[in-house]
Amino acid sequence: MTGIVVGDPDPTDSYSFGEVPLAAIAGVVYDDLDGDGTRDPGEPGIAGAQVSLSGDATQGPQTTGADGVFRFDGLEPGEYVLTQSEATGFIDARETLGSAGGTLVAPNRIESIVVAAGELADGYLFGDVRAASSPVSSSSTPTTTAPRMRARLESPA
Ligand SMILES: [Ca+2]
Numbered sequence: 001m002t003g004i005v006v007g008d009p010d011p012t013d014s015y016s017f018g019e020v021p022l023a024a025i026a027g028v029v030y031d032d033l034d035g036d037g038t039r040d041p042g043e044p045g046i047a048g049a050q051v052s053l054s055g056d057a058t059q060g061p062q063t064t065g066a067d068g069v070f071r072f073d074g075l076e077p078g079e080y081v082l083t084q085s086e087a088t089g090f091i092d093a094r095e096t097l098g099s100a101g102g103t104l105v106a107p108n109r110i111e112s113i114v115v116a117a118g119e120l121a122d123g124y125l126f127g128d129v130r131a132a133s134s135p136v137s138s139s140s141t142p143t144t145t146a147p148r149m150r151a152r153l154e155s156p157a
């Protein structure tokens with residue numbers, strides 16, 4: 001509080017009351033290559049996805065760059081909503097809540113993110129997968145396929 005003199009007689013004094021450190025909400029839109037809902041090492045960010053902030057303030061949409069990162073700065077303490085839309089060629093996968101929590105209410109929509117003064121709420125992950133490759137493909141779990149079942153699947157119809 002240095003520099004602020006209580007009772008300053010200057011009528012043009014512009015100090016505002018209740019000045020608080022501002023918060024930020026950040027995260028990444030990423031390519032969930034194996035469709036497991038977790039960002040694993042080597043799973044890249046997605047460029048061209050859009051993320052919007054709503055709630056106690058509205059910002060965006062931000063369009064992600066190659067790293068998939070989005071970040072909303074300058075937020076008053078309050079409650080916010082993140083909404084994501086896929087980049088061309090991608091479909092929805094699973095989302096992961098970040099450090100300030102929240103509620104996943106629908107695909108690509110996280111509500112009730114409550115941030116305190118000066119808080120950086122990070123780690124909000126929006127997972128998408130390429131539309132060309134099915135996220136429910138069984139090809140990623142060959143070791144759990146019984147030989148008999150595999151033989152049946154591979155036999156001619
Ligand atoms: Ca993954």
Ligand SMILES: [Ca+2]
Pocket residue numbers: 084091092093094095107108126127128
């Ligand atoms: Ca998603």
